[in-house]
């Protein structure tokens with residue numbers, strides 16, 4: 117049994133492999149042989165020390181694996197079941213609330229950079245039947261965030277316009293889901309080569325945000341001046357002004373990411389004139405995850421995997437993420 121532990125104060129050189137004592141499952145818990153995980157920007161922020169942990173941490177919020185032990189009172193899972201972790205183990209259903217958004221694996225508690233974990237059964241769902249462990253492990257943070265932006269918090273219909281920013285995990289899922297529901301998609305990227313790949317995934321219009329910094333104007337022009345119904349906002353303060361410019365009357369910006377920083381200016385007048393909305397998103401609940409899994413199976417949705425690293429090379433995987441050369445998800449095989 118092995119794990120990768122992050123030592124304080126954080127930094128990619130502070131990850132070390134440590135032996136792990138397997139813990140038998142107590143009441144309400146399951147023991148899971150972890151088979152795969154995937155990297156999110158949030159995981160990078162933890163290991164890079166941008167989100168400090170008081171006592172070091174076993175990182176990674178995503179985990180897919182096989183149940184190896186079941187504690188007293190657990191009826192939903194049996195030994196041998198394939199399970200997928202939940203980002204928020206205490207947000208089972210209903211609206212978000214402060215007390216539900218705690219206990220995030222790999223941040224508030226130890227996560228999935230380990231060969232075995234013992235955790236509350238409610239912090240897992242079944243895995244999609246059509247996916248292997250690595251593909252499934254991409255879903256619980258990036259996939260669910262995109263799912264909630266498109267399927268839960270907005271009232272999109274086929275034919276509506278969606279704008280996705282860049283080619284990271286959340287954005288590629290958002291593109292796939294938007295196409296799955298028959299929306300028209302405008303995709304942006306810093307790279308022409310990645311734009312080609314976004315086009316191959318079904319994006320109808322492509323904009324290089326480096327060579328075209330006023331990409332919001334361009335999106336307006338593409339839609340004949342109408343604007344887009346939803347912007348999946350992963351950039352944050354540096355991109356919001358162009359997102360507001362791209363927005364249709366009554367459109368919505370799903371506020372998700374911090375890739376350009378943590379606070380900034382919003383063109384408020386333009387936003388209210390358009391009767392636009394900004395809706396904050398924090399991943400989703402266990403209920404949302406079960407709904408997403410049903411859709412993944414029904415549509416045989418296949419997550420886009422950029423690359424896969426063994427657990428022992430976790431620091432190299434994070435270096436690859438840091439370079440932003442990836443397209444879609446970086447996986448970890450355990």
Ligand SMILES: NC(=O)c1ccc[n+]([C@@H]2O[C@H](COP(=O)([O-])OP(=O)(O)OC[C@H]3O[C@@H](n4cnc5c(N)ncnc54)[C@H](OP(=O)(O)O)[C@@H]3O)[C@@H](O)[C@H]2O)c1
Pocket residue numbers: 155156157158257258261281282283284285286287304305306307310325350351354355371372373374375376397398399437440441442444
């Ligand atoms: N609120 C939530 O619940 C939630 C959940 C998941 C993620 N997030 C946040 O969402 C963001 C994306 O997460 P992720 O895991 O998908 O990250 P990721 O896979 O690391 O995405 C990185 C990609 O984002 C694109 N990018 C970087 N700067 C950009 C900019 N100024 N404009 C447009 N695209 C830009 C780049 O794509 P190109 O190379 O194609 O340009 C880059 O490769 C992060 O800030 C993360 O913290 C929030």
